[in-house]
Amino acid sequence: MFGFRSLRAGLVTGALGIALTVAGCGGGGSTGATATKTGTQGKTIAFVGYGDASPWGAAYNKTFKAELASSGIKINDLTSMDAGTQVQNFNQAVSQKPGLIVAALWDTTATVVPIQKAKQAGVPVLVVDGRPDPSVEADVMSVLSDNEKLGEFAAQNIVEGLKAQGRESGKVIVLSGTKAMLVTQDRMKGFGKVMAASPQYQVIEDQDTNWDPTASGKVAQQLFAKHGCDGIQAAYGMADYMALPIVQAAKQAGCKVGGTDGLVVTGGNCFKAGITAIKSGEMYGTATEDPITIAKQTADYIKRYFEGANPPKSELVKEDRVTKATIAQFEEQCSQA
Amino acid sequence: MRQERLVPAAALLLVVVAFALTPLGTGVPLATFDIYNALQGFAQIGLLALAIGLTMIAGEFDLSVVGTYAVGGMIAVQAGQSSAVLGLLAAVVAGAVIGAVQGGLIAWLRVPSVPVTLAAYIALLGLAYAISGGLSVTFTNRDATLWVDQTVAGVFSPRSLITLAAFGLAALVLGGTRLGAELRAIGGDRRASRVAGVRVDRRLVLLFTTSGTLAALGGGLLCFSFASANPDPGLRPLLIAAVAALLGGVSLAGGRGNPWGLLAGALAVALLAQIVAVAYLPDWSTQLFYAALLAVIVAIDSPGLRRGIDRIRARTRTAEA
Numbered sequence: 321m322f323g324f325r326s327l328r329a330g331l332v333t334g335a336l337g338i339a340l341t342v343a344g345c346g347g348g349g350s351t352g353a354t355a356t357k358t359g360t361q362g363k364t365i366a367f368v369g370y371g372d373a374s375p376w377g378a379a380y381n382k383t384f385k386a387e388l389a390s391s392g393i394k395i396n397d398l399t400s401m402d403a404g405t406q407v408q409n410f411n412q413a414v415s416q417k418p419g420l421i422v423a424a425l426w427d428t429t430a431t432v433v434p435i436q437k438a439k440q441a442g443v444p445v446l447v448v449d450g451r452p453d454p455s456v457e458a459d460v461m462s463v464l465s466d467n468e469k470l471g472e473f474a475a476q477n478i479v480e481g482l483k484a485q486g487r488e489s490g491k492v493i494v495l496s497g498t499k500a501m502l503v504t505q506d507r508m509k510g511f512g513k514v515m516a517a518s519p520q521y522q523v524i525e526d527q528d529t530n531w532d533p534t535a536s537g538k539v540a541q542q543l544f545a546k547h548g549c550d551g552i553q554a555a556y557g558m559a560d561y562m563a564l565p566i567v568q569a570a571k572q573a574g575c576k577v578g579g580t581d582g583l584v585v586t587g588g589n590c591f592k593a594g595i596t597a598i599k600s601g602e603m604y605g606t607a608t609e610d611p612i613t614i615a616k617q618t619a620d621y622i623k624r625y626f627e628g629a630n631p632p633k634s635e636l637v638k639e640d641r642v643t644k645a646t647i648a649q650f651e652e653q654c655s656q657a
Numbered sequence: 658m659r660q661e662r663l664v665p666a667a668a669l670l671l672v673v674v675a676f677a678l679t680p681l682g683t684g685v686p687l688a689t690f691d692i693y694n695a696l697q698g699f700a701q702i703g704l705l706a707l708a709i710g711l712t713m714i715a716g717e718f719d720l721s722v723v724g725t726y727a728v729g730g731m732i733a734v735q736a737g738q739s740s741a742v743l744g745l746l747a748a749v750v751a752g753a754v755i756g757a758v759q760g761g762l763i764a765w766l767r768v769p770s771v772p773v774t775l776a777a778y779i780a781l782l783g784l785a786y787a788i789s790g791g792l793s794v795t796f797t798n799r800d801a802t803l804w805v806d807q808t809v810a811g812v813f814s815p816r817s818l819i820t821l822a823a824f825g826l827a828a829l830v831l832g833g834t835r836l837g838a839e840l841r842a843i844g845g846d847r848r849a850s851r852v853a854g855v856r857v858d859r860r861l862v863l864l865f866t867t868s869g870t871l872a873a874l875g876g877g878l879l880c881f882s883f884a885s886a887n888p889d890p891g892l893r894p895l896l897i898a899a900v901a902a903l904l905g906g907v908s909l910a911g912g913r914g915n916p917w918g919l920l921a922g923a924l925a926v927a928l929l930a931q932i933v934a935v936a937y938l939p940d941w942s943t944q945l946f947y948a949a950l951l952a953v954i955v956a957i958d959s960p961g962l963r964r965g966i967d968r969i970r971a972r973t974r975t976a977e978a
Contacts, residue, residue, distance in 0.1 A: 371940040400940045402893055404701055405930070407883060408694055412934045415690040429795050429885035433802055500793035500887050528791060528889070 358628035361392035365622065366413030368423040369448070371401035374531055375561045376589050377424075379657030380449075380611035387619030393626070403427035403500070410434035414441050420622065421445045428453045428502045435459055446625070448618050450503030461625070462634040463618045465609045467503050471510025473641040474586045477605035478554045479518045480643070481584035490553035490584075493525040493543050495536045495566060497558045504528075507558060507588070521554070529562060537565030541572065549575035554584040560594030560606055563587030567602045578602050590642055590654035598644055605643035612656045613637060661913045664906040664958050665921035668950060672925040672932075679935050689811050691935055696817040697806065697882075699927035703820040704875030705894055706901035706926070707827060708868040710919040713902055715864055716844035716911025717770035721759060722872040723895040724781025725752050727888060729873025730880035731788050734796040741801035741881060748877040749870050755781065756869020760862035770865075785888040794886045802884045816878050821920075823871060828916040837915065840864065844911025900947050901926040904954055925950070 367384070370377030377399065385395060396418060398409035403426040413421045414437050421443055425431050428450070435456040438445050445460040450467060452460055482490045494511070497504040508526070515523060525543055529535040536557055544552065549570075557563030563585050567577050576582035578601040587594045587606040597603040614637050624631040642650045676695075680686050705722055712719040729748040737744015759777050763770050796802060805816045813821075831837030842850040843857055851857050880886040905922025907914030929950065933943045956962055 373941065397937045397939065398934060402891075402940075403887065404879070404883070404894075405940065405943075408698055408701075408930075409934055411697070412690075412694050415688060415694070416685075427793065427883065427885060427887065429793060430883035432884055433806070499791055500885070505792075530889075530891075 358626065360388075360623055360626045362394075363392070363419040363626050364394045364396060365420045365422050366396045366398055366416060366418040368406060368410050368413055368421060369399040370424050370426070371399045373401045375533070375591065375657070376531070376559060376611050377401075379591075380424075380615045383612050383615035383656075384619055387616055388622065391619075391623055393622065400426075403430055407431060407434060411437065414438045414443055417441060417443055419444075420625065422618065422622065423447050424449045425452060425501070426498065427500050429500075432456050444625075446618070446622065449614065450501055450506070453502075461621075461631075463614065463621050464634065464636055465503070465614060466636050466639045467506035467609075468510035468513075469639050470588055470607045470609050471507035471512075472514045473510075473605075473607040473639070474507070474556045474558075474588055475511045475514030476641060477586035477607075477643060478556060478584055479514065479521060481586070481604035482521055482554055485581055485584070487553060488520055490521045491524045491547070491551055492521055492554045492556065493527075493540075493547075493552055493566075494523060494556045495527055495529045495539055495558065495562050497529075497531040497562075499528045504558065511556065524552075531559065531562070533561045533565050536562040537569055540566040540569035544569055544573035544575060549573060549583075552583065555586075557585065557587050559589035560587035560591040560597075560603075561589075563603055563606070564593055564597060567597065578604070590650065591657055592655040595642075595647060595651055595654050598642065598647055601644075605641065606654070607642060608640045608650065608653065609637070610654050610657065613653060661906040661915065661918055664954050665904060665918035665925070667957055668904040668925040668954050669921040669928075671950065671953070672928045676928050676932050679932055683936050685935075687935065691931060692812040693808060693814070694934070695924075695927050695931035696812060697814060698930050699923055700814065700817040700820045700882075701875075701879055702894060702897050702901060702926060703817075703920075703923045704823055704871045704878075705898035706905065706923040707824060707916065707919050708871040708875070709895075709898050710902035710905055710907050710914060710916075710922070711827065711840070711871075712770065712864055712868050713907040713909065713911060714844050714914045715840045715861065716847065717763070717861070717864070718909070719756075719759075719774050719865060719868045719872075720771060720895070721755070721774040721777035721781060722868060722898070723890060723892065724778040724785070725755050725869050725872035726876035726879075726894060727785040727886075727890050728752075728755070728781050728788070728876070730876035730886040730890075731785050731794060731888060732873070733877030734794050734880045734886040735788065737801065737877075737881070738797055741798055741804075744798075744801075744881075745874065745877045748873045752869040752871075752873025752876075753866050754869070755873075756865040756867065757862055759869070760865030763865065764858035764861040782889060789886065789888045791888060793888070796880060796884045796886065798881075799884070801881050805878055805881045816882060819878065820875075823874070824916050824920040824923075828920075831916060836860070841912050841914075844913070846912075897926060897947070898923075900951055903951060 372378040400406045400409055406426050407430050411434050432453045439459045447460045447462045449465050451464050527539050529539050555566045557566050567585055570577050570583050585603045589609045590606045594606045617637055621631050708722045729752050732751050733744040733748035736747040759773055762773050806814045839855045901922040904925050906918035929946050930943050
């Protein structure tokens, strides 16, 4: 019955043998430039960022690559939408010893060991967007969004919007990004701090929709079905592309959106569609952390680093609150993606 | 060559050749680390592929494996902060119990596995959220994290070796006892196997217990490696494991397949992901490659194609005569 076992075992062993032999010919594998010589020409970076399937990631990646296109820096693209793949890609990047690893972290804890391996291998790491695990914060450079402030802005939008409607109480739902990420946790920290100062407005749901617009729409539909229009007065979608599906779900459920007594919706990571929705009154507000600004600042940081300008170990991107009152100031910044 | 041997052999060979040829496109020779990293990818999905594949051989499909994977990881991390072995043991016992309960329901109530395991998957994700409060749980046992991924003989790690050992053990048990033949018989025709004296109910309970155990072990080892447990791993691990199982020569209809084929399928999937990393191809191309490879394998395996080839052979023979 199992007479083919030796054939199968031989095949598997043989296949692995081919791969091992080929790999053995390559030795340890060392590519890329070192940061010891100044200038960007000929430098290599391993880009372990978010994948293009995320609207924020797609806009960030496009701008980041475009900004570095003329610098002579080679970008090895190891972006991914999956935390597990990202760990493997990070380890892959360390093994190739590039001049710099640029990483946007899906799971901050899972990337502690890879960051430590990079340090041991002498490969510098630049973390962008969300901060790394505190245990390795000292081992990396960073260009970070001010996520706690972004959470505060979202809560301020909700409180301001509900007060403008004259509501003395209100129920709030939150559709967050991936909860495993410190980006999300920091935003919720800021959000909770401001909401706690207005206890008449109560957060009744806080759901992880993984930065996914489709999941946001589905969860929002379920929440409107569960609580009804009267049971939800405000909603926070952690990015504009998560807030807009909430608007859509509310309309489908027959709920009024915006105006003097409709649902107050706030977003974040401002996008053009969010700006349009604020103008039309469907969203009360958003906040910056647009991918274009941070992508440009990251590219600039990398150029300064390779040119020997000794940029500060950590840079924070300035964030702003956007509402109908301030939209003119931020429309251009927020309309590039 | 029988189809259940041809499919995984073709899949693995195709991918190994593509992997070996990668330097022609990248201009960078493959490194030993590339094999190590591919085997790390194999360790990530291998036990899930084995768990799903074994149930598929018996004509069942255990959708709950990814839920058990999440709960197993969560238990391993929470119970293993001071002793990793204790954590893994707790996860494996929980996985076995989860599998046994499902196997019992499927066998004794004579209900199909898909609705039972789907319900279990949803319940297990809820359980993982309840245990963790919806947040990732950090694994502070740094020694265990470093141990599971340390390099052994240049290309292996304890995690990949444990995964390989699980495949070896499964092959030994299924190949060295009547169990392998019985599972295929159950998958081929359950009623006929009962008539032939196979104790189908007991085999199903054992099968789902094994599946749960493997999934929990896989989840535990992965969470040790990541130093954190995520309450919702998403559906990606399930899909990749199912692709690996299909590439491994098992059939959705059941009655076909063996652990060596599943091993070849899991290795093919892991190597394919490594090709994408080595060649700096976009992340989404991994999915396209999985789909393309699956399409090629399905075509090789299709009865229509076989009939066509047989017809051409017959005509050639007639013409020669």
